[in-house]
Amino acid sequence: MxxxxxxxxxxxxxxxxxxxxxxxxxxxxxxxxxxxxxxxxxxxxxxxxxxxxxxxxxxxxxxxxxxxxxxxxxxxxxxxxxxxxxxxxxxxxxxxxxxxxxxxxxxxxxxxxxxxxxxxxxxxxxxxxxxxxxxxxxxxxxxxxxxxxxxxxxxxxxxxxxxxxxxxxxxxxxxxxxxxxxxxxxxxxxxxxxxxxxxxxxxxxxxxxxxxxxxxxxxxxxxxxxxxTENAVVNHLATGAVARPLGNAHPFVRPYELFSCADGYVFFGGYTDKFWRISCDIFGGPGEYEAHPELHAMADRFDADVYRERAKPLVDGWFAHRTKAELEELAGDAVPLSAIKDIAEVVADPHIAAxxxxxxxxxxxxxxxxxxxxxxxxxxxxxxxxxxxxxxxxxxxxxxxxxxxxxxxxxxxxxxxxxxx
CATH class of the missing domain: 3.40.50.10540 (Crotonobetainyl-coa:carnitine coa-transferase; domain 1)
Structure with missing residues (x-):
């Protein structure tokens, strides 16, 4: 030196x-x-x-x-x-x-x-x-x-x-x-x-x-x-599976993807049992969690058919008529939900400035x-x-x-x- x-x-x-x-x-x-x-x-x-x-x-x-x-x-x-x-x-x-x-x-x-x-x-x-x-x-x-x-x-x-x-x-x-x-x-x-x-x-x-x-x-x-490539290598070597495009979905974790809302899109990752229960209460209101016992277990929500037919439509309904800002405010620090921002929004983000x-x-x-x-x-x-x-x-x-x-x-x-x- x-x-x-x-x-x-x-x-x-x-x-x-x-x-x-x-x-x-x-x-x-x-x-x-x-x-x-x-x-x-x-x-x-x-x-x-x-x-x-x-x-x-x-x-x-x-x-x-x-x-x-x-x-x-x-x-x-x-x-x-x-x-x-x-x-x-x-x-x-x-x-x-x-x-x-x-x-x-x-x-x-x-x-x-x-x-x-x-x-x-x-x-x-x-x-x-x-x-x-x-x-x-x-x-x-x-x-x-x-x-x-x-x-x-x-x-x-x-x-x-x-x-x-x-x-x-x-x-x-x-x-x-x-x-x-x-x-x-x-x-x-x-x-x-x-x-x-x-x-x-x-x-x-x-x-x-x-x-x-x-x-x-x-x-x-x-x-x-x-x-x-996340788990693609180990998954292939262990099972022979070959990773393919999944769009915005995760290979097995659900819900954990992009969802539409009134003025754009958000990422929502309420896939654990804790986050799922909280999400039902926040976005669905009183009684929402109890009304869907078939979705209480994380393993059930991970099932592709159950997710497609029951869980995803429920989440879509929660978000469809709310804006990104409204959804982020509702989620607060309780559940993982983030507005999908373009670069102009990122640059203007007060947290980025901080x-x-x-x-x-x-x-x-x-x-x-x-x-x-x-x-x-x-x-x-x-x-x-x-x-x-x-x-x-x-x-x-x-x-x-x-x-x-x-x-x-x-x-x-x-x-x-x-x-x-």
Whole structure:
């Protein structure tokens, strides 16, 4: 880890909050693009690590072109890019250039973590794979995020988020009952890989602190998605059953799904005996529970026929003429019922505001950008969520000076030969 003086100096480069975070002093070299990788390193940056995002001088992260674009007199910034690259320092480096490869090795010698999301084999062909970089820095934590991982027969296949959803099983399970499979409506493969990547990096850092030994953190999007399929894997291995799309229903827990109401939809999960009794009293009124003894036992409500013919029509009747707000007020803290909210409603939710989950960052000369906050709430070292994403190469000179003590003459030579910009 870098010393305290250098940590503060690096933090000040990007006008970041110099208050130490939980990962203060950890230096991360980030050579990732788009989401699976940038989100991983962003999580580390939020937690206080000094993250240096390295981009090719002539071929930067193309997520910078993604919408929405916030425009002002000082230029343009992509909200998509900014959301996944906040709190990072920006540097340029041409890894196809011999001088660029040598310079990355020098940076790695001063770093704790490197995160990359190239297809397996790419870094090896550049002479910068894990085996080489561990020679440069034996305590390096090298995180490689890819579609199918560093080993196995599919390791060389190109992959996107949809590839992971397709091969990890999730796509086959999602969608309307008796309908065609439907992809999950977000890049869950990218996001899951980044989350597991951050967990792996944190574990490897802890090991390196104890032993001085780094390691490879190998994260596959396919692996990550497979773990999000709930009981599908164990159920298949135990019984041979193959999960299929169920729409908004649960495989066996009932009632536990979407229900229509007067102005939209709610999720209602009153499936336990306790919640069922309370729900009957709240939504049906006095005598409702006693009037339906065939629904008293949870096992009976789980029966598909009983649920379809008796329990679901009852719940439908409770909700049909009430609004989302009325139903949430009736449910209160007594039973699990939540309005199904669109993003506008989520952003306006006072509870979301109370949890600091919508944050604003000022980009001078451009405007204010709102993004999601951090779900990680730490009492002593809270995440920093309002840092800017860097412009291309915004901190190249300062980072090379701070980490390598590089004089202006060497910087000028590197710029002249195209190693940096």
């Amino acid at each position: 870098i010393d305290e003086t250098l940590r503060i100096r690096l933090a000040e480069l990007g006008r970041h909050d110099p208050t130490p975070g939980a990962l203060a002093g950890v230096v991360v070299i980030d050579i990732t693009r788009v989401v699976a990788g940038p989100y991983c390193s962003m999580l580390l940056a939020d937690l206080g690590a000094t993250v240096v995002k390295i981009e090719h001088p002539d071929d930067p992260d193309y997520a910078r072109t993604f919408p929405p674009q916030l425009e002002g007199e000082a230029g343009t910034v992509s909200g998509f890019f900014a959301q996944f690259n906040r709190n990072k320092l920006g540097a340029t480096l041409n890894l196809r250039h011999p001088g660029g490869r040598a310079l990355l090795e020098r940076l790695v010698a001063s770093a704790d973590v490197l995160v990359e999301n190239f297809r397996p084999g790419t870094m090896d062909r550049l002479g910068l794979g894990y085996e080489r970089l561990r020679e440069v820095n034996p305590r390096l934590v090298y995180a490689a995020l890819s579609g199918f991982g560093q080993t196995g027969p599919s390791r060389g296949k190109p992959a996107y988020d949809n590839s992971a959803q397709a091969t990890g099983g999730l796509w086959s399970m999602n969608g309307p009952a008796d309908g065609e499979p439907t992809r999950v409506g977000t890049i869950i493969g990218d996001l899951a890989a980044s989350l597991y990547g951050a967990i792996g990096v944190l574990a490897a850092i802890r090991h390196a602190e104890r032993t001085g030994e780094g390691q490879l953190v190998d994260i596959s999007q396919q692996d990550s998605v497979m773990t999000l 949890r600091d989950m919508v944050v604003e960052t000022e980009y001078p000369g451009i405007g204010t950008l709102g993004t999601f906050g951090s779900p990680v709430k730490l009492g002593a070292t809270p995440p920093r969520t309002r840092g800017e994403a860097p412009a291309i190469g915004a901190h190249t000179d300062a980072v090379l000076d701070a980490l390598l003590g590089m004089p202006a003459s060497e910087l000028a030579a590197l710029r002249a030969d195209g190693t940096i910009s």
